[in-house]
């Protein structure tokens with residue numbers, strides 16, 4: 001479980017070479033060295049993301065009792081992906097089929113529809129979560145032309161790996177491929193990351209943009225956002241992995257990308273990157289439902305691992321995608337991780353989703369809902385109601401209702417009252433979505449699914 005101990009990451013030494021399969025902790029340390037104070041800022045923002053995602057009454061005095069109502073409250077984010085395959089040799093020019101099966105793996109694992117959920121140990125089973133994030137290969141490029149979402153680019157570079165990770169794969173001028181608008185697409189660059197012929201580094205990703213110390217001229221700028229994967233472990237059953245050494249063979253199920261996309265949506269390693277710390281149990285990953293963990297798995301699958309003994313002690317969660325266990329060992333994100341990723345997806349990466357699909361319905365018989373903005377429909381009233389707190393009602397937010405074809409069914413309405421109602425008289429029985437936008441710049445703040453029956 002989570003733990004209350006110093007959450008400030010200790011100063012770590014920067015390893016001379018990147019000797020981990022994922023460079024996340026190296027990147028965090030490098031950012032701290034380049035931008036002193038980054039770590040503290042990162043921790044604060046990350047902690048806030050996690051906290052904000054927890055269910056808690058935000059505005060206690062706006063309790064509202066809703067009874068006997070069918071409330072459609074959940075959404076699936078659908079994220080367009082572009083895969084940039086960079087190759088110097090034929091072996092590196094991976095076939096499109098690997099990009100397609102990689103997307104399948106991402107969708108199965110992020111939706112907890114993977115075939116191996118049964119391997120989650122009983123103590124952790126109830127904690128496993130469906131992230132409700134799906135991925136599709138983009139069908140339109142940034143110029144508006146049709147695409148299959150996969151680019152192939154020849155490069156004269158024999159490797160993009162090395163000690164410095166200068167992101168050369170992300171720039172055509174440096175032998176790479178320029179990003180597609182990283183606010184609109186999840187860019188995945190697939191290239192050779194070997195160093196001196198060794199397959200040490202398998203992938204990396206930057207945490208979400210938006211920290212105070214991150215400015216447009218640094219290496220985490222918009223055009224560097226995305227995920228980088230070593231070509232040998234991209235996709236499921238990549239022959240470069242299945243014919244490779246033990247580490248590669250154990251990384252052949254496409255879950256390097258699952259792990260890196262987890263970082264891209266803000267997750268930390270479940271052992272909290274404190275492997276260089278004297279007290280490996282002093283730093284938590286901030287997620288309450290992952291057990292405290294001292295060190296990462298070392299490409300094994302040891303259910304007996306238990307790096308930190310605590311009250312209500314639990315073994316290390318080697319099933320977690322954010323560990324370095326073998327792919328056959330991994331099968332879950334926790335609900336806490338899911339909440340953190342969805343919070344990041346709807347704040348730092350909010351322009352990414354191309355669609356919000358209504359997914360889950362519940363019938364509320366008697367509950368009290370707290371929030372700053374309430375959007376709801378009651379069966380007995382033929383209207384959709386938007387309620388605001390006093391602080392938000394001064395023309396800061398607009399609301400507009402759309403059908404699932406994306407057609408507006410109401411005017412865009414500036415909210416200037418605590419309660420605004422949209423009549424649904426004459427509407428056909430169907431799902432709708434109420435979009436809340438910031439009046440100032442029209443940025444989408446939230447989308448609330450509703451069902452009119």
Ligand SMILES: [Zn+2]
Pocket residue numbers: 022023024259263269
């Ligand atoms: Zn990692």
